[in-house]
Amino acid sequence: xxxxxxxxxxxxSTALSARGEETLQRSLYATLRDAxxxxxxxxxxxxxxSRTVALRxxxxxxxxxxxxxxLAMEGYLRRDRRGSRVAxxxxxxxxxxxxxxxxxxxxxxxxxxxxxxxxxxxxxxxPGTPAINYFPLPLWRRLLDRVLREEGxxxxxxxxxxxxxxxxxxxxxxxxxxxxxDCDARQIVITEGALEGVNLCTHLLSEPGQSAWVEEPGYFxxxxxxxxxxxxxxxxxxxxxxxxxxxxxxxPRLIFTSPSHQYPTGSVLSAARRLALLEYARQHxxxxxxxxxxxxxxxxxxxxxxxxxxxxxxxxxxxxxxxKTLFPSLRLGFMVLPSMLVESAQPAIRALLRGxxxxxxxxxxxxxxEGHYARHLAAMRRLYRKRQIQLCEVLEQELIVxxxxxxxxxxxxxxVAIDGIDDVTLVRQLRAHQMAxxxxxxxxxNRQHARSGLVLGYGNxxxxxxxxxxxxxxxxxxxxxxxxx
Numbered sequence: 058x059x060x061x062x063x064x065x066x067x068x069x070s071t072a073l074s075a076r077g078e079e080t081l082q083r084s085l086y087a088t089l090r091d092a093x094x095x096x097x098x099x100x101x102x103x104x105x106x107s108r109t110v111a112l113r114x115x116x117x118x119x120x121x122x123x124x125x126x127x128l129a130m131e132g133y134l135r136r137d138r139r140g141s142r143v144a145x146x147x148x149x150x151x152x153x154x155x156x157x158x159x160x161x162x163x164x165x166x167x168x169x170x171x172x173x174x175x176x177x178x179x180x181x182x183x184p185g186t187p188a189i190n191y192f193p194l195p196l197w198r199r200l201l202d203r204v205l206r207e208e209g210x211x212x213x214x215x216x217x218x219x220x221x222x223x224x225x226x227x228x229x230x231x232x233x234x235x236x237x238x239d240c241d242a243r244q245i246v247i248t249e250g251a252l253e254g255v256n257l258c259t260h261l262l263s264e265p266g267q268s269a270w271v272e273e274p275g276y277f278x279x280x281x282x283x284x285x286x287x288x289x290x291x292x293x294x295x296x297x298x299x300x301x302x303x304x305x306x307x308x309p310r311l312i313f314t315s316p317s318h319q320y321p322t323g324s325v326l327s328a329a330r331r332l333a334l335l336e337y338a339r340q341h342x343x344x345x346x347x348x349x350x351x352x353x354x355x356x357x358x359x360x361x362x363x364x365x366x367x368x369x370x371x372x373x374x375x376x377x378x379x380x381k382t383l384f385p386s387l388r389l390g391f392m393v394l395p396s397m398l399v400e401s402a403q404p405a406i407r408a409l410l411r412g413x414x415x416x417x418x419x420x421x422x423x424x425x426x427e428g429h430y431a432r433h434l435a436a437m438r439r440l441y442r443k444r445q446i447q448l449c450e451v452l453e454q455e456l457i458v459x460x461x462x463x464x465x466x467x468x469x470x471x472x473v474a475i476d477g478i479d480d481v482t483l484v485r486q487l488r489a490h491q492m493a494x495x496x497x498x499x500x501x502x503n504r505q506h507a508r509s510g511l512v513l514g515y516g517n518x519x520x521x522x523x524x525x526x527x528x529x530x531x532x533x534x535x536x537x538x539x540x541x542x
Contacts, residue, residue, distance in 0.1 A: 065105070066113050068092060073114060081116055086124040093133050093143055100145040104134070107141075180493035181526055184321070184470045184514035185350075188440060189384045196429060200420040208419065216412035219403075220247025220391070223422035228377075228391055231425055236349065237362035238375065244394045246406060247418060251350060251378040252278045254392040258311065258374050259286040260409060261402055262344045267310035272300050274500035274507070276320045276348065279313045292502040295319055299326030302333060308341035317352035317361045321472045321500055321512045323465020331364050338372045345373045351381045353434050355467035356442040365393060374398075379421065381469060381516075382434060389414060389421060441469060447520040448513065455527040458534050460510070469516035472497060478537045480509040490529050 069088055076084035092098045104110075107125060111118040125141050128134045134141045179186045205212065219225065225242035232238040248254045255278065263269070265287025271280055273292030283290055291309065293300050300314050312334065316326035326334075338345050347364050355361065365375040378390035394402055424430050445464060448471065452462065456473070464471035480496040487494065495512035498504060511530075518526075 065098075066110075068097070069110070069114055073116070082120045082123050082127075085116075085121065086127050089124065089128055090131075090133055093128075093146070098143050100143050102143050103139075104141040104143070179517050180488065180491050181518045181522055182492050182494040182511075182513045182515065183517055184495045184512045185381060185385075186514055186517040187381055187384065187469060188437065188516055191437065191440065192384050193429070193433065197420065197424070200423045201416060204416050204419040204423065208416070212415040212419065216415045216418075218407045218410040218412045220245070220412065221415055221418040221422065224418045224425075225391075227422045227425040231430070232363075232377075232393070235353065235360060237366040238393060239366065240393050240396075243399055244396060246392045246394065246402075246410070247412075248390045248392060248410075249388045249414075250380055251348060251376045251390040252282060254374075254376040254378075254390055255279050255282040255313070255346065255348075256286070257392065257406075257409065258344070258346050258376075259283060259288065261398070261405055262374070263288060263310045268307065269311040269313060270300075270306070270309045271313045271502070272315065272319060273502060274321060274497065275313070276315065276350075277500060279346070279348070280502070283311070283313070290502060295322055295324060297324050298330055299324050300334070301330065302337055308337075309343055311344055311346055312338060313346045313348065314364075315348040315350060316364045317349055318355070318465055318468050320348070320350065321470065321495065321497065322463045323468065323470075323472065324463075325361060325465070326364070331367060335364070335368055335371055335373070343372065345371075347373050347375045349375060349377050351468045353382050354438050354441050354469065356438065356445065357466050370395065370397065382430075382437070383421075387417060387421075389417065438467075441467075441516060444515045444518075444520055445471060448515050448523050451523040451527050455524060456531055458531065470512055470514045472510060472512050474508050474510035475534065476509060478509050478534060480511060483533060483537055484511070486533050487530065490526075490533075492526055492529070 069085065072088035073081060073084055079087075089098070089104075098104075104125075105113075107118050107121040110121045114121075125134060125136065129136045129141070133144055133146075135144050136142075222242060224247060225245040228245050229240055229242045232240065246254075246257070248257060259282055263286065266289070268289040268291055269283045270291050270293045271283070272295050274295065275292070280290060288311070291303075291306050293303050293306070295301070299316055299319055314326065314334070316331060318325065334345065337343065345364070349363055352360060352363070363375060365371060365373045372395065374395065375393040376390065377392075379387050380390065449462065449464065452460075452473065458475055461474040462471060463474060474497060480498050484494060484496045494514065497510035497512060498507040500512070501507035515523075
């Protein structure tokens with residue numbers, strides 16, 4: 058046998074003496090494996106017997122045998138009655154020195170909008186973030202405790218793919234009262250936030266290569282979902298009456314719109330345009346995806362009814378989320394399917410969804426049915442209305458550069474259009490001052506025709522922080538405008 062000499066035992070002895078908290082067996086295994094991979098132990102060479110290794114190193118023979126067996130099981134050694142021999146392994150790029158391997162992602166991903174990382178905790182003016190410190194956490198904890206106490210381990214398994222029946226029933230009742238939507242629980246599918254609802258719509262209703270209309274400017278989450286599904290995007294301009302049908306565009310398969318409070322401009326899709334869009338979808342076989350992300354927070358008059366409830370059998374899939382009304386990490390949203398899709402969609406829903414977050418879904422059902430949700434919405438509506446008014450006042454006093462406010466009559470954000478600035482650079486600079494508004498230009502598909510400005514989320518920002526933050530904003534904008542002049 059070709060038995061390695063003392064350098065072999067020197068290698069093992071050094072490794073074992075420097076093993077720290079690692080077990081003897083693990084250290085011996087790792088040292089031999091690395092020596093084999095690095096070529097220090099040549100292929101087909103024999104190792105000393107386990108008894109010899111144990112005696113020379115002063116450790117248990119069982120420890121040595123356990124390490125050798127692990128190496129043999131993973132294919133580094135071949136063991137038989139004669140002993141242990143180093144296996145012949147394929148040569149890898151690592152044997153020839155470091156090599157940079159290009160990683161090619163799907164070409165569709167290169168077109169995705171550039172989104173900054175989420176901050177923990179969220180920075181000032183982060184769009185789409187509610188006032189989570191106002192959420193009644195002790196009440197929520199009691200509801201979760203009650204659900205787990207009553208249901209126990211039965212909630213630990215997979216649930217209905219479409220979601221827990223009590224929550225679907227509670228949502229159906231709530232929508233009938235608050236959004237003018239007449240539906241039953243069978244039409245409701247619980248999702249992990251509104252974005253999973255968008256993804257589900259693309260799977261259910263479209264094929265790669267088909268087109269989708271999105272609002273211009275509009276929600277980049279929907280654009281990302283459509284692009285990764287292989288759809289072709291067409292931006293449809295938004296004005297004070299919302300999305301306007303473009304007769305010059307070919308009919309799409311999907312039309313994504315936020316009619317009750319357009320994101321990010323805050324406009325409301327007028328009744329005339331809603332009816333025209335519904336009729337257009339019927340005539341051309343399109344499906345409308347209605348994103349109703351924050352209409353619960355309308356500050357004046359009655360809530361605007363959902364487009365989904367304007368006509369019977371409308372070709373509309375309605376999306377809602379609890380991330381804005383409660384708290385983002387809840388990761389619960391829902392979609393309302395048209396009645397004609399309910400049966401045909403079931404196989405796909407069972408294949409794509411797994412029915413998790415069961416305890417949270419049951420607790421949320423109690424939260425809604427017992428009236429806590431309605432009371433929380435009312436309190437938050439008052440808070441956000443006050444914050445919007447105060448932010449408008451501060452902007453009028455402190456923001457000297459020419460600008461246009463697009464606030465709408467509700468929600469958690471307002472958009473400040475400021476022409477002639479590099480808003481993407483401005484947003485990066487603001488992060489150093491603990492602010493994270495959105496760059497208005499990033500909400501456009503066509504950057505050449507994009508307006509610049511900021512999308513200011515006031516849901517998570519207290520009024521006492523408005524004035525100093527806007528003064529900082531004004532100071533940073535001035536040199537950017539001079540650079541454009």
